[in-house]
Amino acid sequence: MEIRIAIFEDNKLVRDALQAILNGTPGFTCCGISADGNHWEEDIKRNLPDVVLMDIEMPGLNGIEVTQYINDLFPQIKILIQTVFNDSEKIFQALCAGASGYILKNDPPHKYLDAINEVYNGGAPISASVAKKVLGFFANKNVVLTSPSSIDYQLSEREKEILRLMVDGRQYKDIAEQAFISYETVRTHVKHIYKKLHVASRSEAVMKAIQQGLR
Amino acid sequence: MEIRIAIFEDNKLVRDALQAILNGTPGFTCCGISADGNHWEEDIKRNLPDVVLMDIEMPGLNGIEVTQYINDLFPQIKILIQTVFNDSEKIFQALCAGASGYILKNDPPHKYLDAINEVYNGGAPISASVAKKVLGFFANKNVVLTSPSSIDYQLSEREKEILRLMVDGRQYKDIAEQAFISYETVRTHVKHIYKKLHVASRSEAVMKAIQQGLR
DNA sequence: TTTAAAATCACCCAATAGGGTATTGTTTTC
């Protein structure tokens, strides 16, 4: 049983090299190559990979966004992030987007193959230097973690907009100006928001908004 | 040059075994053993380790708290967390407390030695299963990360207490009951809190409190 | 096409919150 791998990579040289390596190694098949993430859904549906090798830096949709999308629609597909720069922020965003592993672009081919094998078998390969970044990133931080998909309060777009302004600490008259509506309309929206969120004050609404990720 | 290691571990058998292994291996010296974290400061100052091998589960002060304290006072000391259970929450807390690496208790001795060597040399050893937990923990989460040490608003204990109640969404009369003080006193405290936090409303104060970690 | 939801505006009233000032002890610190 061969592991089917789809490659997302904007650099043609790297892309072709990876494809050659994968197809030249027993047990691995490159089932698709994409130069960017703009047609990720068709690409994925057509090729049905087991593992996606994802570059972070791509024109158009970046690797983090595509990771998030693939993970939402095809949670069974493992995503292995390949990154050149040691950008903690990017690594961390990919982490939250649902990546299964991290490998450095200048890692040797056998490490690529090992990592693909590992994610395919449910593991979480992380290059040592990436691990260091991740650890360093969280050291001495306060963290508020929330699951965005937990509850949907069914807020309308306008209500979300008002809520965001409330989170910013703006008062009703300011919100009214900002949203080009009257003070009374703002108040009406706020009342609806409170009912949907089951709260009775601004600070409670703000709390929920932050914790649920402002949906 | 030998690596000096201090052990924090409540299980005597494990503690003694680790000490024996370390002292029996060239290049490693066990410079201190503690059954709990209650006298961590004396222990550390007396033994001056390069690396601390820290158990998470300990009576009294737990390994996470001790990790935080050691990291605050002795940032040059590397802390290697050893853990039995795959508790993502605990692993994650230790991550934020400033641990440099994670190793599983049932890893073989040579992995211990490798990991100690790695942290000592600035690496970040993470057991594969721990890496998996860490990745899984962040997948599909919203995260608010803040640095707690950034600003100190010099709130008094009482003010912090009031602020915590405000974060809970309680209104002044409830806070008054909870804190066994009068309504007017609550208001006075709130005014002081606002001045110190440079805000002018409850929701702004709550926001700052959450983001700064309620100091 | 009827229904339903969303968005808009308005008025009333009460509750809550915010700002200022002042006084009185009690700690804590220098």
Next chain:
DNA sequence: GAAAACAATACCCTATTGGGTGATTTTAAA
């Protein structure tokens, strides 16, 4: 032992917020 900070209380007045009720228009869905 004096000065500074903290805790607690009270009263003033205004601004803001929260809840109810009702209405119109637009948009979207059944």
